[in-house]
Amino acid sequence: MKILVCISNVPDTTTKITFTPDNKAFNKAGVQFIINPYDELALTKALELNEAAGGGTVTVIHVGAADTEANLRKALAVGADDAVRIDAEPTDAFFVANEIAAYAKDKGFDIIFTGRESIDYNGGQVGGMIAELLDLPMVNVINSISLQGNAATIERDIDGGREVVSVDTPFVVSAQKELTEPRIPNMRGIMMARSKPLQVIAPAAAEKRTEISQYQAPQSKAGCKFIDAAEAETLIQLLHNEAKVI
Amino acid sequence: MRTDNYQHPDHYLLDELLTEEHKLVRDAVRSWVKKELSPIIEDYAQRAEFPKHILKGLGSIGAFGPSLPVEYGCGGMDQISYGIIMQELERCDSGIRSTASVQGSLVMYPIYKYGSEEQRRKYLPKLASGELMGCFGLTEPDFGSNPGGMVTNFKDMGDHYLLNGAKMWISNAPFADIAVVWAKNEAGKIHGLIVERGMPGFSTPETHGKWSLRASATGELVFDNVKVPKENLLPNVSGLKGPMGCLDSARYGIAWGALGAAMDCYDSAKNYSIERIQFDKPIGGFQLTQKKLAEMLTEITKAQLLTWRLGVLKNEDRASTAQISMAKRNNVEIALQIAREARQIHGGMGITGEYPIMRHMMNLESVVTYEGTHDIHLLITGMDITGISAFR
Ligand SMILES: Cc1cc2nc3c(=O)[nH]c(=O)nc-3n(C[C@H](O)[C@H](O)[C@H](O)COP(=O)(O)OP(=O)(O)OC[C@H]3O[C@@H](n4cnc5c(N)ncnc54)[C@H](O)[C@@H]3O)c2cc1C
Numbered sequence: 001m002k003i004l005v006c007i008s009n010v011p012d013t014t015t016k017i018t019f020t021p022d023n024k025a026f027n028k029a030g031v032q033f034i035i036n037p038y039d040e041l042a043l044t045k046a047l048e049l050n051e052a053a054g055g056g057t058v059t060v061i062h063v064g065a066a067d068t069e070a071n072l073r074k075a076l077a078v079g080a081d082d083a084v085r086i087d088a089e090p091t092d093a094f095f096v097a098n099e100i101a102a103y104a105k106d107k108g109f110d111i112i113f114t115g116r117e118s119i120d121y122n123g124g125q126v127g128g129m130i131a132e133l134l135d136l137p138m139v140n141v142i143n144s145i146s147l148q149g150n151a152a153t154i155e156r157d158i159d160g161g162r163e164v165v166s167v168d169t170p171f172v173v174s175a176q177k178e179l180t181e182p183r184i185p186n187m188r189g190i191m192m193a194r195s196k197p198l199q200v201i202a203p204a205a206a207e208k209r210t211e212i213s214q215y216q217a218p219q220s221k222a223g224c225k226f227i228d229a230a231e232a233e234t235l236i237q238l239l240h241n242e243a244k245v246i
Numbered sequence: 247m248r249t250d251n252y253q254h255p256d257h258y259l260l261d262e263l264l265t266e267e268h269k270l271v272r273d274a275v276r277s278w279v280k281k282e283l284s285p286i287i288e289d290y291a292q293r294a295e296f297p298k299h300i301l302k303g304l305g306s307i308g309a310f311g312p313s314l315p316v317e318y319g320c321g322g323m324d325q326i327s328y329g330i331i332m333q334e335l336e337r338c339d340s341g342i343r344s345t346a347s348v349q350g351s352l353v354m355y356p357i358y359k360y361g362s363e364e365q366r367r368k369y370l371p372k373l374a375s376g377e378l379m380g381c382f383g384l385t386e387p388d389f390g391s392n393p394g395g396m397v398t399n400f401k402d403m404g405d406h407y408l409l410n411g412a413k414m415w416i417s418n419a420p421f422a423d424i425a426v427v428w429a430k431n432e433a434g435k436i437h438g439l440i441v442e443r444g445m446p447g448f449s450t451p452e453t454h455g456k457w458s459l460r461a462s463a464t465g466e467l468v469f470d471n472v473k474v475p476k477e478n479l480l481p482n483v484s485g486l487k488g489p490m491g492c493l494d495s496a497r498y499g500i501a502w503g504a505l506g507a508a509m510d511c512y513d514s515a516k517n518y519s520i521e522r523i524q525f526d527k528p529i530g531g532f533q534l535t536q537k538k539l540a541e542m543l544t545e546i547t548k549a550q551l552l553t554w555r556l557g558v559l560k561n562e563d564r565a566s567t568a569q570i571s572m573a574k575r576n577n578v579e580i581a582l583q584i585a586r587e588a589r590q591i592h593g594g595m596g597i598t599g600e601y602p603i604m605r606h607m608m609n610l611e612s613v614v615t616y617e618g619t620h621d622i623h624l625l626i627t628g629m630d631i632t633g634i635s636a637f638r
Contacts, residue, residue, distance in 0.1 A: 073267075185270065
């Protein structure tokens with residue numbers, strides 16, 4: 001299979017999130033960026049599908065500035081064959097999806113993987129938009145996938161149960177937690193990544209359609225108050241007067 | 247044991263001295279350690295058992311001989327990457343790092359450096375993958391700091407060598423498939439021989455009752471008229487410089503590794519000092535705790551710079567034995583001090599297996615002794631300064 005995996009860069013999960021003083025932008029200073037965990041699963045699954053089939057290629061693509069390349073190298077170290085970086089700030093989902101679709105349009109990918117969402121902005125739109133722009137079927141938030149020739153059998157969670165979907169290539173899918181275990185690169189992979197191609201492409205003309213006007217940090221959680229079991233009266237009073245929940 | 251949330255301290259932004267690739271190496275080994283090692287290490291250490299099942303994982307991540315050439319199935323990486331791998335392993339446990347050090351620097355390195363092309367092709371790829379495990383036999387019951395006095399010997403019997411003697415304190419011995427053994431020939435010259443498990447007369451009894459490196463297997467090597475094929479002699483070295491060359495490489499890794507143990511103790515102590523409330527405030531708010539933490543971080547930062555610089559010199563093939571000695575000695579010493587102070591910050595919790603401190607502290611008691619004791623390294627520096635040996 002010829003597979004394209006869309007990779008986004010997100011702040012490390014332990015990051016303390018702060019914003020610029022005008023609350024218009026995320027404060028990137030000192031923040032460690034990692035591959036979006038769902039995209040890591042997508043990448044691992046893509047590699048596993050090709051390994052099971054005994055051949056194929058995996059290309060990773062990312063829309064972003066040069067400082068994101070370390071994570072593309074990591075994707076190459078994990079096992080992708082080549083990487084593409086569209087040299088533009090990923091302003092909104094529509095812009096990103098357009099850039100990826102413009103690249104993928106005439107390349108004949110059998111499968112395009114995304115993660116179910118990026119864990120920073122949680123938009124979850126890029127995969128669906130790519131499918132629409134390329135006129136491909138899309139199966140969203142999948143738990144498993146297996147291939148028999150060009151026919152894929154996919155499982156996904158639905159409310160209270162499971163759904164089994166059949167779809168023929170080419171198609172778009174988005175990965176979620178159960179799909180597989182992320183693969184850790186080994187030293188040989190890291191060495192080989194050095195010489196794998198990482199292509200930088202100028203962005204296609206695409207517009208962004210939304211603008212973030214402001215961020216707000218969540219209210220910081222108040223500390224816990226412990227009330228002795230013998231003082232139920234006090235507890236009720238506090239719930240009434242302070243927490244105002246009863 | 248608690249979830250492993252380790253993050254290394256970087257007070258002087260020394261990460262900027264590393265390449266993206268170095269950071270990727272660190273990230274990869276740290277992820278592997280957190281997934282495969284941290285959850286099980288305490289249990290194995292408590293039971294004094296080596297977690298054999300991780301050998302395959304160590305091999306596939308590339309922790310065995312990472313800086314030897316790719317054509318022999320190794321990583322082909324630089325010396326700083328090797329150091330980082332040792333640091334990330336020892337950050338979790340010195341015993342596991344010991345296994346990787348022995349395999350990479352004391353078994354694979356001499357086969358690569360002093361071995362024939364056939365020996366390299368026969369052993370290196372399997373040692374790199376962990377399919378074969380090795381050990382290094384230099385120390386003897388009566389010759390520790392003074393290995394040149396060894397009595398283990400071999401005789402030329404025409405079509406084979408006959409090996410006799412015993413080695414003691416040998417890491418990996420109880421399960422190793424091969425041993426690189428240093429022994430004297432009839433002329434009293436030291437040579438390296440590859441001895442394979444199963445050769446008649448060769449046994450590897452395990453050393454029990456250790457309070458240190460409990461998750462590492464240590465044993466003896468006993469040679470009772472062992473017939474060693476002639477092609478198993480390492481052809482390209484003779485004399486004490488053979489084993490000493492290996493020790494340079496291993497000690498270099500220990501300098502990185504011991505610093506890892508120190509950083510793990512610091513990280514745990516720092517977090518604990520913020521969580522633990524006494525007298526209505528975090529214990530990290532008391533001056534005496536801050537003094538401990540501040541001194542730890544100062545020593546760690548100095549050692550980080552020393553170690554990084556040593557790595558650059560090693561990459562350029564300019565690191566001297568004396569420079570390596572200084573880094574090994576310094577880093578193990580500060581790690582021991584930091585472990586002790588960190589243990590105090592953890593109060594009573596510090597003596598339990600809930601935290602890694604006591605295990606590190608006990609492990610480091612081996613690390614300060616093996617690969618040249620603390621005092622011998624001091625004397626190596628003394629000799630480097632004055633040109634006069636004080637240990638012979
Ligand atoms: C857990 C563990 C694993 C080991 N693994 C291996 C291995 O895989 N392979 C291997 O070959 N060896 C191994 N060793 C052995 C280790 O290298 C030796 O223990 C070390 O070299 C010290 O030797 P020794 O124990 O005989 O101590 P000794 O040499 O007897 O030293 C005892 C004390 O005397 C001091 N001393 C000795 N000579 C002098 C001097 N001239 N001047 C001043 N002070 C001196 C020492 O500094 C030390 O404090 C291991 C040891 C341990 C504990």
